[in-house]
Amino acid sequence: MPAEKNTPSVLVVGAGFAGLIAARELEAAGFDVRIVEARDRIGGRAWTDRRLGGHALEMGATWVHWMQPFVWTEITRYGQKIYPSPDIDDAYWVGDGVVRRGTEHELDTALARLQEKIFEGSREFFPNPHDPLAVLHDPATPPEIRERFLRADTGSVLDCLREAGFGQADIDLADSYWSAGYQGSTATASPLMAKHWAALSDHRSSLMDEQTLRFKLVNGMRGLYESIAADLRADIVLDTPVRRIDHSPTAVEVHLENGTVERADAVIVTAPIGALRHIEFDPPLSAGQRKVIAEGTNSVGLKIWIKVSGRHSIIAGAPGSHPISLLRSEYFLDEENATILVGFGSDHTAIELDNVDSAQKALDVWQDDLEVLDCAGHDWVADRWSGQTWATLRSGQFFDGWSHFLSSDSRLRFAGADYARGWNGVVVDGAIESGIVTARGLINEFTGVPGSGPGTREAPFHGSADAH
Template identity: 65%
Template structure:
């Protein structure tokens, strides 16, 4: 009998894993809780324009997503360069060119990135310095472990950095971690630096510069079109029984599916809604109970007139970073914004959004705002996965170690671009599917031999 694998979640990780398994001749079935595919990538028409409610930016130095862009003939184009910059520092609004804001960030960001080269000699093997293969300086593993604790801004608290430098970095990483900097592991920022050749300009380019002309749906819809397996939408999985021989899924409607293995691709923030028998190991349960550092939001804001700028504000402002993205023919501009706490703003309350925008630009008139509250969404429970203090070493990597027919995949547990971009989801879809194939093949041979 051919092997059968069930996949929980039809985001990039689930779709890519299904394609990989299908190519190897394995039977696949996908169960998705939402009424659509894509997961935390969601391209939709809002505010008279095509917008990304979730994942947005891509880059040719993200190897896995770039392969898919080439495979499906998609094209990229840049977000605008900014004519003006506004940043709140030490309680005052500063104004200048984009280069002035970059200059304010340069020295403190270099301090935050300090150690990235020795900590991450192989950026796609982020825990290498803790492995038996590491042969570098003896003190690096100990310093690496220490760097997983405290705040991403702790490096700036030695008295040599101005309040302006601290505030612009606070704003930058409040947006980047999409959560509070006070609880953010310093190692994640250093890892992002390593994935960007230790250059802030390249990090900015990889995470905020280039978008897909056809949107993220130009990828996830093409991948889905290559699948021959069924994708069951509006089909939440509530329970997973697993052992050495196979798995048994229970859906919300009470129906049951059995298979040789399961790949669970749902975000860490939604795992608490699935019952596992036997229960997940203690390290995994700890991460699920703690959640990630992703407590924030992404918002789209339409304002009257064409305005080309970037604006930042430190902890205390609902929106930490806001920047121009689209200039519409009707004379309006669509801005995109990020903040650390989804409870501090109503994404659809234009009057409240107007008040926040006015802290930088009192002359702007907000005519609309939109977005999706991923943290309040039962099927995600977070935005992109960023890492709390202590979780870089004892967090995402715990989901790589399973000893039954239960497997995990998803951007949250990627080794490369963990959490923040689609690249990590595709990475784990491939690598987890290949692991399943290896282990099912081995077990299949043993079972056949035993039967003889």
């Protein structure tokens, strides 16, 4: 029950960035907040852990940037510091079955002209990238742009290269980049997501790389999410999965797997799309929401940390048919005469994250002098509480997917990187944005702000997709 008769109560499901931020916003507005978390830790898909001999490594989200407005505000608020990933000496990439070698600059130059083609239309489609479906609900949008926007959510992200006559070596290079970026097959990847990333990066591939692969937190993601949690008055109850949520326009009942029932005026669910299948909803979610949950996102890939003998300053790429699509040096351990590399692939079943022989086989694709000493990672796809890595979009899901979770006719709300308008799915910035927007929506509803009642939050997005 609410702490006081006139004090609204909200239960937050999940203690990742979205849940922690939503709780902080609600507490600041005087709400009674409780947080339940299925895992035995906070952070969600951000998890700084010690692996490979006690080194602090990010099992999930890693990179941040000052042009990601929401996370940068939190970095500033809590006095966190950043530092760059190392510059690279040698680049290797597989194209048309041949291992090519050059400098990182030469690799970037080869990739840049492919990205320019992939990014075509990004300026027209996303005049404001933090309002990604604006062209669908803005009456001033020319019909021709609207139609091209919808067509751009069909097919594959690499179709434009094939149609333009690029050779297999070029297509393989782009495939290596986007197999890692989409964390899944490029054959099922929405072309619009790549264009949206471009718009969030001033339509420049170099800036996109800098935002997503360059700067890390000195104290790790742990330093940030623990700082946010320390500001909360609410208890965070760990090891407490949710089984069922009963929701109405005025209240909710949340049934926990331990048999207890939590009652509140509203609930914010921050579980990723891939984990929602483990929660029963009564009444059931909308047809659009159930369709997205059944399909899943494009995010079935992997992230792996690999320690190799000696010092190797490398970046490497290979098409998504290989276990690792993108590999780069992250830490030079001079005292151990070793290097820690980070790798990404499109299929979490293609490599055993803690198996040295499996990692060695993956690295042998590029060169035979990389001796694997140890490897580690977390299988987010197999993890019941995520069911995916970061949320990247299948073809058709950019306008008929995540936006279905932005409106509600009850006191059930969703928040998280999967449902963000800006950096949707891929970085912590989107999780923080979504936590703020969702919490403020509830605050406005309870305080009687006009037009903020159930069913109105982000309704233009949802309505435009349905209208089509």
